[in-house]
Amino acid sequence: MSIVTDIRGTAGVILIDRVPVNAINHDIRSGILDALAELAGNPSLDRIVLAGAGKIFAAGADAGEFSKPPTDPGLPKVVAAIEASSLPVVAAIRGACLGGGLELALACRWRIADQAAQLGLPEVVLGVVPGSGGTQRLPRLVGMETALSMIPQGRSLKAAAACEAGLVDALDDDPLKAACEADLAAALARPPISAMPRPLAAPEAAAAARKTVAKKMRGQRAPAEAITLVELTADTDFETGLTKERACFLELRSTAECAALRYVFFAERAARPPASVKAADPQSLDKTVVVGGGTMGAGIAYALMQSGSAVTLVERDDEAAASARARVSGLLDAAVSRGLTSADKAAAQLTSMRFQAGYDDLQDGGLAIEAAFEDMAVKKDVLAALDSAMPDAVLATNTSYLDIDKMAGWLADPSRLVGLHFFSPAHIMKLLEIVRGKASSDMALATGFALAKRLGKLPVMVGVCDGFVGNRMLQRVREAAEHLLLDGAEFTQIDRVMTNFGYAMGLYMTQDLSGLDIAWANRKRQADNRDPNRRYSRVQDEMCAAGRLGRKSGAGWYVYEDGAKPVPNPDVAALVEAEAERHGISRRPMDDDAVLNTLLLALINEAAGLLGEGIAGRAADVDLVLVHGYGFPRFRGGPLFHADQIGIATIHEQLKELEAGDPLVWKMAPLIEQLVA
Template sequence: MSVTKHRDKDIGFVEIDNPPVNAIGQAVRQGLLDAVRWAEQERLTRVILTGHGRAFAAGADAREFDGAPIEPHLPDVLNAIETSDVPWVAAINGVALGGGAEIAMACRMRIIAPGAQIGLPEVTLGVIPGAGGTVRLPRLVGLSDALEIITTGKPLVAADALRTGLVHAVEDDPVDAALAIPGETLACIVPTRELPAPKTDISLIAAAREKVAAKSRGQVAALRAIDVIEHGLDKPFGQALSMERAVFLELRSGEQARALRHVFFAERAAKAPDWLRSDPAEIARVAVVGGGTMGAGIAYALSNAGLTVTLVETDAEGAARATDNVARIIETSLGRGLIDRAGADDRRRRIGVTDDYSAAGGARLAIEAAFESMDVKRAVFARLSEALPSDAILATNTSYLDIDEIAASLPDPTRVLGLHFFAPAHIMKLLEIVRGAKTSDAALATGFALAKRLRKVPVLAGVCDGFIGNRILSRYREAADTLLIDGSTPSAVDAAMVEFGYAMGPYEAQDLSGLEIAHANRRRQDATRDPQRRYVPIADRLVALGRLGKKTGAGWYRYSDTGTRIEDPIVTDIVLAEARSAGVSRTVFSAEDIRDRLVLAMINEACDILHEGIAQSAADIDLVTVFGYGFPRWRGGLLHHADTLGAAEIVRRLGALSLEDPVAWKISPVLLECANDNLELAKWTRAPR
């Protein structure tokens, strides 16, 4: 049963029961509508509505969004609840999101458990609330809070829900509290639809639009939500609901909503592959080697998950730096309210820092996060192999290096895999799990189990230079440097990609991370670089001048004492000098030209990654680009976006570019196959070998 109901004397109890999260599909909507009629026929004095399990109702069933709306529609169900002669009380026992929050707002009273959350996250799926959220919420919490809640999509914890007036009480047992409400108190509470709408405040609305435009460039849902809220303030309740519903249905079928649903479902599906049947190792203690920014972040992430960590450095001085790095993360998390004092103390207890490998002897998993050098990593793995049990799993966090070469130096290479975290490791959700040629299924299963425990998005990758994400990133930067020497500027390239939806362009991002990282990788590739492939040495010139990015005050840009980015004529001079040396006749590239070339370069590289089996699916590449590299989520990830362009159109554009440079723009066999067969990249699979 999707909705269950029973009565005890004159009180009705209705429970949404649609595991795992009580999504509000057609059966739930029909069950609630039937419950309204049942309560009226039974002449009950109240109905207490709750959810089975740990959720009240976690929103609409997004799987229905790709088809026509199915009756009964949620707005009609909520109108029936709100206008019923029998008052309903929402006993919010767990998350009440989207339609779940809208159901609660249609009830006469709302009582929430201390650990529950309530909110309207619809804009994160490219739509707006579609069952009265934009109309009822302002009446309950006021215009300012309603604008913030709806445009950010962030749920409220119980205390904040009470503070804003969204709920009437916070109680340990909401059902018992709902039972205890005096009948006369319940009778005096005005239904939400009868509350007056707040007055229009032009300044508040303008500020909300400005904030959304700055934070959600290119996205339409939040701005449309503001429009609907504003227009509904001076309209009759029913007319405001109709306007909201029309915009919701329009956005639901739009490109951005489809893209965001794609990412939503891809993230939910990210897990160990079906063929992986081995049991993971039981992990309670983890060794992390390297206490720099990355290693400290990994250690902190592990402690967040309740694991005990031994953080190993090379000497006492390194251990002291590692201790400071961990302390800094803990204090930052404490300052941001992510943990309390007790949580901070717990993490300090869980992370022990040492320069003695033998102290890590009880770990069943080790994660190496040392300097990106093959010699360094092989030395670390040799010491780990000696210090840890023979069945302990050894993982490397390398971004580019050959995991098979690292593993070959050990007596048992089956123990080795890649766990490629992204900085900052305790915040970024992506985890590339890299399978070497001899990596055992047990090691892989342990990697996926760890990802789940850390609440990371796991993506299986094969061994190549850069795996999935960094290989695409390298091609992106190569294409950007080619544009630079051929006629563009760092600021023009960055601006074009920010307009596309990135938080920052490739040059600003390099200045933030440090130019020496990519420089070291280019030097590593010198011996194997294709002599026919064009090489642009501008970044090498900057590094030679000590311009390593923001941390040195200059990189692709110059930075003021306050950190303000300034275009630097020195960079312009270097670009022009290199163009003259290469015999380049510089031309002008429009923002559209820049975006087109950079996005096509990434798509083509991603398709080669698919073709080689480095990535298992287009959806995996979408997850990597969204969660690891800032590709705009509302475009659905790199290859979802490619499917909106169409393989045939991409092949046509790449064909034109290949006339300029047949090596760099060689068209991927996957794209050619999809263009010839009129096939989406999302549906492409490798032929059996």
């Protein structure tokens, strides 16, 4: 069922019934038009109320229709019919009222919302602009500045803020009942939004919006187009603006940017546990344990605490436990300063968390996460202690690289170990790699997925290999970049090429931010197993040995001085030249396209290897990990989506050329060979 009609007193109710999100598709649009005609002909009614079934008004248009030709009736026709209705239409808004849902509500004469309502036009997230009057009605209702703060970034307003801005006319715990009974004199005394006066121009707000989207949504077209459309309302009549908006929407929906963003959107919604894991009962997460209170452990503990779990953070001694407490306290202080919580609530939360030395009194916890130092001996000691202290809990390791199957062998019951690879900062980053060991039970994996849901994270299940999906891909692209450096590219060029492609930060600036010593420690761990025939660059090792560890030491690839913009480190050039000479390489300049293509081919080939080995289950899983954990631009879709746009034949041909030059480093993934066979 899509549309339900009802009569409540003198109100005719149109209920959008496509739960859970009431996405607006063809049937919804047709149903609303039919219901409007039916109810408008009823002489006993004095209003029509538009509402959504369940907890949501309407979360937007059905994105699945974006890839199909438009069908009649389109949403603009429905919006126009609502605004032109002979009976005033009132929107009764519960929960999400987004995108096309808000465009429906903006066509109504009055809007009543509950406290949980969230209103916005997030179309830019899918690479388009609002296409049914949103950019033209919203500024006329709430003013240019508010509209510019919302539409170009896809930002929404909560109910109270929406009411203050004039987007919502009244708040009520039962908006449907209130809409059926409200006095509409005030609503009828004002014109529909399309007939309201044009908003005053706000050139400073528009300039600020352009600066913001250029920084936060680099390379994307839709945000800039949205700003232009909003600005039109100051000096363009409504119908002309509406025509331009629709033309822009239809053009953008056919772009590669829109296709990539839709792909990521649907990939996120398909990131679910397999059937056997979904059928398993997870352990309770009401009481949890985190071992290790460093930056990562404190972030994990903080996230668990915010989810309502009773957390015990375990450290090796009282001094370390006190340091862990200070780190969690710092996170709470930051939340207070940003207005995310109150000082009283933060103090109560800190008091509720246990910080202790040792493993006493942990037996009632359902999940323990070790976030100790990345060293096998340390992990072994921690897991042995947890194995004894928490015999019924699921045990998880937050390792980034180490062998989970080997760790499982240390436990009396290997099936209760699972990998939970958080990304730093753990309380902010959305991605969670759930690592399936050979012995991991469905119950242990189900607990990992339940944790992701509780923390609001995006779960991607991966298999066991060095670095899993994300860090293995990172290692490979770093190696490709190091070879480009030795061959003649500049590190500043590599960073520039990546940011021009859409990354927020280039590879070398990112290394400086995280610290070069982290990757150095991993390279030392792998040294005994490194193939001596594989070209290896010592540039970073020499930088680390000299104390050039990145931002934290004042210099790495770049030099950092207080208050100054980072500048390229002049010492790097000599190190690169010397290393190239050691390998017998005569460096030559490289053009930007060749640099970018090499980096992308490294990612694509490694991703194909992960799929072929079964480490990743879906191409979309690899893309999600790269987009959410490693900065691959969302509007490019991910390395494998990008590969699809290039074409497998072209990928194969280009990899063949690289493989001919270095068959060890550029050995083609068997899956690519299979796909072109």
